[in-house]
Amino acid sequence: MDEETIRRFEEILKAREFYVVGKKVARVDALDAVLGRPIYTTDLLSDRVLYVRAVRSPHPHALIRSIDSSATRAMRGVVDVITHREIPGVNDAGSLTSDRPLLAVDRVRHYGEAVALVVGEDEVAVDEGIAAFRVEYEPLPAVFDPVEALRPDAPRIQEQGNLINHVKIRKGNVEEGFASSDVVIKNEFRTPFMNGLPMEIEVAYAYPEPDGTVTCIASMQNPFDVHNKVLKVLGLPPEKVRVIQAATGGGFGPKSDESPIDVAAYAALAAYRNRRPALATFTREEAMAVQTKRHSFRIVNETGATSDGKLLAWRSTLYLTNGPYYSKGHLVIQRATFHCTGPYEVPNVWADGYAVLTNNTLAGSTRGFGAPEAHFAAEVQMDILAEKLGMDPLELRMKNVLRPGSLTATSQRIDDNGLVMCVEATARLSRWKERRQEYERFNRLNGRYRRGIGIALLYHGNTLGPEGDDFAVVHLSVDPSGKVELQTGLTEYGTGALTSLAILVAEALGIDVKDVEILRPDTRAVRNPGPTVASRTTVIGGRAALDAAAKLRAVLDPLAAKILGCKQEELVYSDGRVMVAGDPTRSIPFRELVRRAIETGLDLRVEGYYKAPDTRWDKETGQGAPYNQYTFGALVSEVEVDLLTGMVRVLRMTAVYDVGKAINPLGLKAVIEGGSIMGMGHALFEEFILENGVPVTLGLQGYSIPASTEAPLEIVQQVVESEGKIGALGAKAMGEIPVVLPMASITNAVAHAIGYHIRETPLKPSRVLEALEELGIAYRP
């Protein structure tokens, strides 16, 4: 459909009262989950499968002197050993950049890097085979700190040097801005590596088909990324590899990244070489070691403002600590740098973001993609500034927030009022002023506990923007019973986005969501729809779904008009019927129309497509419009700090997001709550610790994620709708967004409670206690 037709189609949909959009609709796949149906990869295995696991490096940086697999090969139950020499195709597993071998050749660059694969009849045989495998390493000097890694004498991790990229923002004249400021503050902020930690561990199941095809069923976000790499590794033509996404127990970024490629390639190699079904997965500890982590960040913010709180200048220096392979580091630093000032208008901005290779374990895509770290540094900085100016943090923010007509750090003009709507609603719902005073009174009692309330605001550049081609493909077909089948390579892994697509299709065809059936993503059945990342399925995929529905209508409308004796423009699709506008007595059930269309020989299979406009910005100055639209949000957190133990408890959160248009309110509710809880974990205890490149927080006892009793007692939420320019029916991205603000918001609430802004996350008890001792307010019973 041409842009104009599809736009008109959307206008027509928006003009009437929505039929299903915005209504409480149950997830299309919820029934399978509550009944415990076998839908995940390991639920689908055939009887006898081979098991595959990797021999992994215990060193963060070493040369491989020799490999001896003879003892392993001789063991009972071991069927095959695969090193880089046995790879039939190309030894390349890097998700975007071909810098990461599937199996190390002569050098390992991080702890846990795979050196060889052991294939066996059962897991015990494989584990024993791995234990008997001999690799002689010669440790090399390694580097773990990003600033050290940039020194000229630092160990060089990859040929081209340790600096991946340098992202710049040059807006106005920052020196003049500082010179005219009444107040200038400068602070350094740090955040650690963190695990995305989907509960379902990476897993892939591959089997050879009689025609020589290798089929791979796996847990992942991007079947086509996996497909591209598996066929490359196997050296097969595209049609000889088929990848199907099984139900996927959590994504959070890592499952769009390196590790799903690894397990799929392991299983496919074993299946291909041994002509038998094979399963590759990790132990929990192994998954945590090798899965791409949330990058560790070090950010220095310098901010200048007038005495009445108008921001004049902002300088940010950001260091992103990457693993030894690019993964998505070059893109994460870009998003972090573009968002370095937070959602405020600052006339003069200078920012330098550096992504740096180190010998830490892999880091890459994780929910939020650099935005949580950038907002943490910006929003705590704003609170410190408010304190310095003697202003209420909310008042300072309202003086500077992005409003219609404001220019962002990249000088992109904002044209909607979403942020102000969010701030006003949050202030009201959280009773900001009263509670702030209430907690200050409470704290004057000088008991064991102190309470505080803090706020943080966000803007989030939508979907891929500068991160890649922002297109999507959605296929629809209708069977004679009137059921609409929706299939796409975009995937569901928890956010409910595919339910949103079903809702949009149901809306456009006036049918019940239950009559839209979603088929599994399968590289053989669908075209590459681009990656399922960047919270883009509802926004961009939704446009492709509407395009597909419009194409179906274009096939059905002439027939319907003929049957009903009306003009095509008069047709209304609603309540499972097609009727003449203004005369509901003249109607035909959708089902009946479909039946007659098929009888007439009409083809009811369509392919919907949408591509967002390319975005432009200048690489030297960062100036331009890197994103097509922005999501806005505000989060207030209320905390209680135990002055004896340093424990922080989140009592309540109040979250308001500008979602553009709420397509799937029930899904939004779960995502906003869940993201807030995940972000609370980031704020309070999540920290993946490495000592000289070796992980020490492996396993669920070493690394804590929020449990039910740690979640806030209450999360008050509301959505506001300030339509986005490109999203389906005005929708804005929301999947990742709720995880962005908790670190900043909770840190600001703790500062309100104890009178000091901790500048490094997590706010674990030992760190809080240290601050309390320093402040002289630790509680002594």
Added chain:
Amino acid sequence: MVSLKVNGKPYTLEVAENETLVEVLRYRLGFMGVKEGCGEGDCGLCIVLMNGRPVHSCLVLAWRADGAEIVTAEGIGTESSLHPVQRAFIDEGAVQCGFCIPAAVLIGKWALDKGLAKDREKIRWAYRGLLCRCGSYIRFEESVVRAAEGE
């Protein structure tokens, strides 16, 4: 020889000394609703009801389940007749990635049976042994409250 009932149906089978209940349920008897996430009792994905109480089935040796009545998510309702907790999970939007949901509905059923639904804090504590990375805990709580209201 171990004899146990799963979802009301009796099974008798030979088990190895070190075989765990989750292995028996998943791989010997095919109850795929029982998930595995760590094998160490940390994540709770393998929770089933054993003689009416939630247990981490990865921490139960299969021979210890001799004579036990086990209930899994497959055994508390059907598509045409969902358990009230299952119904409430769907209506309250509790399902995100879905991976912990079979365990979560069982905990919900137990909390409901125990009469904990009136006390939200007790519901929260009932879920203490299950990790949900999607953070659906408040949805679980709402679901149990709603299921109790419907009864």
